[in-house]
Amino acid sequence: MTAPAPKELPRYAAIRRDLESAILSGRWPPGHKIPSEHALVARYGCARMTVNKALSALAASGLIVRHRRAGSFVATPSTEESILEIHDIAGEAQGAGKPYRFELRARAVRKATATDAARLQVKAGTAVLALSSIHHVAGAPYAAEDRLVNLAGVPDARAMDFSDTPPGSWLLEKMPWSRARHRISAINADAAIARSLKIARGTACLMVERETWLQDLPITQVRLIYPGERHHLLAYFSPAGRSRR
Amino acid sequence: MTAPAPKELPRYAAIRRDLESAILSGRWPPGHKIPSEHALVARYGCARMTVNKALSALAASGLIVRHRRAGSFVATPSTEESILEIHDIAGEAQGAGKPYRFELRARAVRKATATDAARLQVKAGTAVLALSSIHHVAGAPYAAEDRLVNLAGVPDARAMDFSDTPPGSWLLEKMPWSRARHRISAINADAAIARSLKIARGTACLMVERETWLQDLPITQVRLIYPGERHHLLAYFSPAGRSRR
DNA sequence: CCCGGTTAATTGTATAGACAATTAAAAGAT
DNA sequence: ATCTTTTAATTGTCTATACAATTAACCGGG
Numbered sequence: 001m002t003a004p005a006p007k008e009l010p011r012y013a014a015i016r017r018d019l020e021s022a023i024l025s026g027r028w029p030p031g032h033k034i035p036s037e038h039a040l041v042a043r044y045g046c047a048r049m050t051v052n053k054a055l056s057a058l059a060a061s062g063l064i065v066r067h068r069r070a071g072s073f074v075a076t077p078s079t080e081e082s083i084l085e086i087h088d089i090a091g092e093a094q095g096a097g098k099p100y101r102f103e104l105r106a107r108a109v110r111k112a113t114a115t116d117a118a119r120l121q122v123k124a125g126t127a128v129l130a131l132s133s134i135h136h137v138a139g140a141p142y143a144a145e146d147r148l149v150n151l152a153g154v155p156d157a158r159a160m161d162f163s164d165t166p167p168g169s170w171l172l173e174k175m176p177w178s179r180a181r182h183r184i185s186a187i188n189a190d191a192a193i194a195r196s197l198k199i200a201r202g203t204a205c206l207m208v209e210r211e212t213w214l215q216d217l218p219i220t221q222v223r224l225i226y227p228g229e230r231h232h233l234l235a236y237f238s239p240a241g242r243s244r245r
Numbered sequence: 246m247t248a249p250a251p252k253e254l255p256r257y258a259a260i261r262r263d264l265e266s267a268i269l270s271g272r273w274p275p276g277h278k279i280p281s282e283h284a285l286v287a288r289y290g291c292a293r294m295t296v297n298k299a300l301s302a303l304a305a306s307g308l309i310v311r312h313r314r315a316g317s318f319v320a321t322p323s324t325e326e327s328i329l330e331i332h333d334i335a336g337e338a339q340g341a342g343k344p345y346r347f348e349l350r351a352r353a354v355r356k357a358t359a360t361d362a363a364r365l366q367v368k369a370g371t372a373v374l375a376l377s378s379i380h381h382v383a384g385a386p387y388a389a390e391d392r393l394v395n396l397a398g399v400p401d402a403r404a405m406d407f408s409d410t411p412p413g414s415w416l417l418e419k420m421p422w423s424r425a426r427h428r429i430s431a432i433n434a435d436a437a438i439a440r441s442l443k444i445a446r447g448t449a450c451l452m453v454e455r456e457t458w459l460q461d462l463p464i465t466q467v468r469l470i471y472p473g474e475r476h477h478l479l480a481y482f483s484p485a486g487r488s489r490r
Numbered sequence: 491c492c493c494g495g496t497t498a499a500t501t502g503t504a505t506a507g508a509c510a511a512t513t514a515a516a517a518g519a520t
Numbered sequence: 521a522t523c524t525t526t527t528a529a530t531t532g533t534c535t536a537t538a539c540a541a542t543t544a545a546c547c548g549g550g
Contacts, residue, residue: 068542186431186449186473204449228431313512
């Protein structure tokens with residue numbers, strides 16, 4: 001026997017894969033116009049129904065948006081999706097019209113220590129950006145954020161001064177991402193957290209740790225601590241991810 | 246002008262809606278064989294590509310599974326999906342081979358009090374089943390569960406004795422569901438929780454409240470309390486719910 | 491300059507037909 | 521009875537074509 005066949009994909013799946021990788025790699029940024037079905041038919045030499053199937057699938061998955069006469073475009077990763085679904089209480093608060101303020105406490109570029117490396121899942125020594133900040137809503141501390149950014153994945157972040165822009169928003173707009181993992185736990189506030197959030201020591205806090213990847217490249221790891229009981233996360237689910245619209 | 250047109254769906258979408266409603270209503274339970282494309286073509290009087298589009302969409306969304314030569318079947322809501330994704334630490338522990346035990350503390354059928362009604366989102370006076378239990382793993386309390394079941398939605402639950410079967414598993418197997426909402430928060434253990442879980446008062450705990458609906462009918466509301474720090478929830482996401490498989 | 495109508499690019503849906511791949515079930519052989 | 525082969529039901533993919541719907545862009549008249 002020879003090696004197992006590379007298992008070629010059906011044509012519509014191959015087209016989908018090509019487009020998806022162009023988008024996920026960042027080669028086609030949000031807003032980029034995707035070739036028309038006509039053009040793709042010419043490029044791949046297949047029937048329009050075939051490219052239509054690929055494009056429809058991408059649209060159904062939310063990666064692209066399509067408009068008659070105008071064309072198809074890479075979707076802008078909108079804040080309506082799962083990121084916010086799972087943890088944006090701040091958005092809620094802002095939506096409710098309360099004043100929001102971002103305070104950067106610390107900013108450092110360094111070679112990843114062993115701890116950093118474990119958190120971000122990169123090799124020790126990789127250049128990382130470490131940010132510590134507090135989110136304030138209605139004048140009171142709302143959440144403490146502790147973030148690592150992989151400068152190998154997001155070189156532009158090195159030049160960014162995050163004293164006004166929350167890095168979360170900036171990254172969300174700037175970078176596509178393909179995968180995220182959240183870990184949610186409850187912790188008792190230690191002295192440092194209590195001081196930052198102006199709560200009593202021992203108060204139960206919600207800790208959300210999120211790692212974000214682009215393909216297999218770690219982009220950022222963030223640890224958000226919310227003063228407990230005052231806030232909660234909401235997540236909506238349908239079985240098997242059906243009908244998200 | 247007359248009333249706004251009822252906005253008729255395209256044919257493939259109408260077929261999809263019909264099948265989906267048969268499944269979600271429970272009329273076609275998990276495992277039920279769906280008419281073949283051939284049969285649906287005859288029923289709806291359209292081309293096979295059209296019913297194929299409807300069925301492919303249902304398959305992509307995970308509502309049905311399809312096998313060549315065998316046919317298409319209503320999928321069994323498998324424990325692989327978002328429910329467990331979001332909160333199954335127990336599964337992890339069991340997977341690791343540790344002994345699991347379920348202890349029913351209280352079971353009562355009653356007419357919904359005002360509190361019950363608010364929790365389950367039903368009218369006060371509706372018949373509900375209230376269950377309190379403790380999940381033990383490796384001999385130690387693992388989580389406290391406090392559940393309400395809407396007997397109008399799940400009449401079979403009235404006859405069920407849950408002293409051995411965790412109601413979560415039973416419901417998951419028995420009932421289809423179409424929507425769930427999780428609320429996750431951190432609380433300090435009060436005296437009762439501390440006693441149930443054998444932890445110190447004030448320990449940070451993770452509280453997961455889940456409401457599950459079938460269409461617009463509330464099925465169950467459950468409050469799970471995990472002793473903090475020892476455990477955490479994991480959730481994986483892709484933007485816009487893309488490619489879950 | 492603005493407003494209206496016209497044109498045409500692009501996507502959305504549907505059709506009829508073809509062949510491939512999978513595999514449950516039937517038929518046949520031992 | 522057990523194993524093997526054949527058959528056929530069902531889904532998977534692809535094609536070529538057609539027409540509908542949407543709407544950006546163009547054009548002409550005021």
